[in-house]
Amino acid sequence: MRLENDYYKVTGVTSGDTETVFHIALLPDCDVYRGHFPGNPVCPGVCNIELIRQCAAKVAGKRLLISSIKQCRLTAVASPSVCPALDVTVSLSPSGEGYDVTARIADSERIYMDYKGKMTV
Numbered sequence: 765m766r767l768e769n770d771y772y773k774v775t776g777v778t779s780g781d782t783e784t785v786f787h788i789a790l791l792p793d794c795d796v797y798r799g800h801f802p803g804n805p806v807c808p809g810v811c812n813i814e815l816i817r818q819c820a821a822k823v824a825g826k827r828l829l830i831s832s833i834k835q836c837r838l839t840a841v842a843s844p845s846v847c848p849a850l851d852v853t854v855s856l857s858p859s860g861e862g863y864d865v866t867a868r869i870a871d872s873e874r875i876y877m878d879y880k881g882k883m884t885v
Contacts, residue, residue, distance in 0.1 A: 767814055770794050775849070777822075783855040786819045790844035797844060807842040812877050816867040819852045820883055824863060828883040831862065835880040842869065842876040850876070861885060 768774065771794045776787040790807065797805035813836065821828040842850065850871050856863040862884035869877040 766818075767796075767811060768818060771796055771811055772815060772850075783853050784819070784823045786822075786852040786854070788815075788850050788852060790842070790848050790850065792844035792848070805843055805845060807844070807876070809836075809838050809877070812838070812842070812869055813879065815852060815869070816854065816865070816877075816879050817883065819854050820856060820863070820865050820867065823854050823856055824883075824885075826885050828862065828885060831882045831884045833879070833881040835878065837878045838876070839878065840874045840876045847871045847873075847876075 770791065772788045772790055774786055775789050778785040792805060796808065796811060800806060800808050817828060817830055850869055853868045855866045859882065862882055865879070865881055865883050867879040868875060
């Protein structure tokens with residue numbers, strides 16, 4: 765499922781030595797929010813995981829697939845009406861035929877998701 769430009773839009777990218785931060789805007793007119801939940805839209809966890817996968821693929825410059833998830837903590841509920849702008853921080857470490865991925869979805873006030881897992885090419 766391609767979420768970019770429907771569910772979210774990348775508004776900027778900051779690259780560091782060990783991590784890349786994607787600055788994103790959630791797009792409240794997306795059908796996902798109308799179905800999850802009408803009148804009180806929230807970001808589904810599965811969409812957050814896919815958002816991380818898509819950002820990790822951009823960092824790797826390759827199509828990546830999730831092969832295992834070691835940790836995925838949803839620590840707060842994100843919503844386009846409450847937190848329309850988020851940062852997705854991604855760190856990749858080569859491992860076998862893919863990468864160990866550590867990621868976080870957050871804004872200036874809270875962390876919404878912490879993620880650790882393996883993604884393969």
